[in-house]
Amino acid sequence: MPSLHVGIMSGTSLDGIDIAVASLDSDHRSAELLGAICLPLPPELKTQLLDLCQPGTDEVRRAAAAGQAWARLAAEGVATLLMRCNLQAADILTIGSHGQTIRHHPELGFSLQIGAPALLAELTGITVITDFRSRDVAAGGQGAPLVPAFHDWLLSDPNATRVLVNIGGFANLTILQPGLSVTGFDSGPGNVLMDAWCALHTGRAFDAGGAWASRGRPIPPLLASMLADPYFSKTGPKSTGREYFNQAWLKARLQGFPFQPEAVDVQATLLELTAQTIAAAANEHNVAGGDLFICGGGARNDYLMLRLQQLLSDASVRSTEALGVDPDWMEAMAFAWLASRCISGRPGNLPAVTGARGPRVLGAIYQA
Numbered sequence: 001m002p003s004l005h006v007g008i009m010s011g012t013s014l015d016g017i018d019i020a021v022a023s024l025d026s027d028h029r030s031a032e033l034l035g036a037i038c039l040p041l042p043p044e045l046k047t048q049l050l051d052l053c054q055p056g057t058d059e060v061r062r063a064a065a066a067g068q069a070w071a072r073l074a075a076e077g078v079a080t081l082l083m084r085c086n087l088q089a090a091d092i093l094t095i096g097s098h099g100q101t102i103r104h105h106p107e108l109g110f111s112l113q114i115g116a117p118a119l120l121a122e123l124t125g126i127t128v129i130t131d132f133r134s135r136d137v138a139a140g141g142q143g144a145p146l147v148p149a150f151h152d153w154l155l156s157d158p159n160a161t162r163v164l165v166n167i168g169g170f171a172n173l174t175i176l177q178p179g180l181s182v183t184g185f186d187s188g189p190g191n192v193l194m195d196a197w198c199a200l201h202t203g204r205a206f207d208a209g210g211a212w213a214s215r216g217r218p219i220p221p222l223l224a225s226m227l228a229d230p231y232f233s234k235t236g237p238k239s240t241g242r243e244y245f246n247q248a249w250l251k252a253r254l255q256g257f258p259f260q261p262e263a264v265d266v267q268a269t270l271l272e273l274t275a276q277t278i279a280a281a282a283n284e285h286n287v288a289g290g291d292l293f294i295c296g297g298g299a300r301n302d303y304l305m306l307r308l309q310q311l312l313s314d315a316s317v318r319s320t321e322a323l324g325v326d327p328d329w330m331e332a333m334a335f336a337w338l339a340s341r342c343i344s345g346r347p348g349n350l351p352a353v354t355g356a357r358g359p360r361v362l363g364a365i366y367q368a
C-alpha cells in the first residue's frame with residue numbers, strides 16, 4: 001500500500017530548503033513525486049547557519065535560535081506545498097527532516113544537524129523524523145552518504161551498471177553494479193569551493209552553467225596540489241564536509257603558489273577538481289560502458305557536465321531526468337523514503353557504504 005511522506009533537505013550549499021511530497025510504495029519499490037518546493041534561505045538565516053559551521057562563541061544559544069528559525073520556514077513550506085497539492089496534514093504519514101548539518105565529525109562520534117524537530121511537529125501537526133545520521137555513526141559508520149540506499153531501492157537495474165552522482169555542496173557517488181554490493185561515498189567537493197570563489201570575485205552565489213569557469217584555463221600545478229590532498233586517495237567508506245574542504249583549504253593551496261593567478265583560472269581549476277575527482281572515483285570502480293546519472297544543482301552546470309562526459313568518454317553522462325527522477329528533488333525524496341523506513345521499523349543505512357557494523361533503523365521520531 002502506498003503512503004505519503006514529506007522529505008525536507010537543507011544541504012551543504014545553504015542555498016535553500018528543498019521540500020518534496022512523495023507517494024512511496026514499498027511493495028513495488030516505487031516513488032511518485034506529487035509536488036515540491038524550494039524556499040531560499042533568507043540571507044540573515046544563511047549567515048547564522050554558515051557561522052555555526054565553524055567554532056565560535058555562544059554556539060548553543062545560536063544553534064537553538066537558528067534551528068527554530070529554520071523549522072518555522074520549513075513548516076511554512078510544508079503548509080504551502082500541501083495546499084498546492086490539495087493535501088491535508090492528515091494525509092501525510094511522516095515528514096523526514098534532514099535539518100541543516102552544522103558539524104560532521106564521524107571520527108569524533110557525531111554528526112550534528114539542527115532544525116528544531118519538536119517545533120516542526122508542533123507547527124505542522126505531522127509526525128517528524130530527524131537525526132538520521134547519529135545511529136549509523138554510533139554503530140561505527142560515517143553517517144553519510146545516506147542517499148545510496150534510496151538510489152539502490154529505486155534505481156538499481158539487474159542488467160546495467162548505473163552510477164548516481166549527487167553534486168551539491170559536496171559530491172557523492174552510488175555505484176550500482178549487477179551482482180555486486182552497492183558502493184557509495186563522498187568523492188570530495190562538489191560546488192562548495194566554486195560557489196565560495198565565485199561569490200568572492202563576482203558577487204554571484206554560483207557560476208550559472210559554469211559559464212565563467214569555461215572562460216578560464218585550469219592551472220596544472222594548482223590542480224596537482226589540490227589533487228594531492230590525501231582525502232582523494234583514501235578508499236571508502238568516507239565522507240566529508242565544510243569542516244575540511246572550505247575557504248581556508250583553498251587559501252592554503254593558493255598561498256603555496258608562486259604567482260598570483262587570474263580569478264577565472266582558479267574557477268576553472270576548481271571545476272576541474274570536481275570533475276576529475278568524480279571521474280576518478282567512478283573509474284576506480286570500473287564503470288566504463290555504464291551510465292552516469294547526475295542529480296543535485298551540479299546537473300545544471302553545463303560546463304561541468306561536459307567535462308564529466310569528456311573525462312568518462314566510455315560512459316554516458318546524463319541527468320537523473322533520464323531515469324524519470326527530477327535531479328532537483330532526489331535528496332528531498334530520499335529523506336521522505338528514509339522516514340518511511342524508520343516509521344516501519346526498517347533499516348535506512350547500507351553498512352557497505354557507511355561502514356557501520358550492521359543495518360540500523362535510522363532517525364528519531366517526534367510523534368504528531
Ligand SMILES: Nc1ncnc2c1ncn2[C@@H]1O[C@H](COP(=O)(O)OP(=O)(O)OP(=O)(O)O)[C@@H](O)[C@H]1O
Nearest residue numbers: 011012013168169170191206208209296297300301
Ligand atoms: N544553473 C546553475 N548552474 C550552475 N550551478 C548551479 C546552477 N543551479 C544550481 N547550481 C549549483 O548547485 C548548488 C545547489 O545544489 P544542491 O541544492 O543540490 O546542493 P545541496 O543540497 O545544498 O548540497 P549537498 O548535496 O552537498 O548537501 C548551488 O549552490 C550551485 O553551486
Ligand SMILES: CC(=O)N[C@H]1[C@@H]2OC[C@@H](O2)[C@@H](O)[C@@H]1O[C@H](C)C(=O)O
Nearest residue numbers: 012101104144145146147170172186
Ligand atoms: C554530513 C552531511 O550533511 N553530508 C551531506 C553532504 O552533502 C553531500 C554529501 O555531503 C553527503 O555525504 C551528505 O548528504 C547526502 C544527502 C547524503 O547523506 O547522502
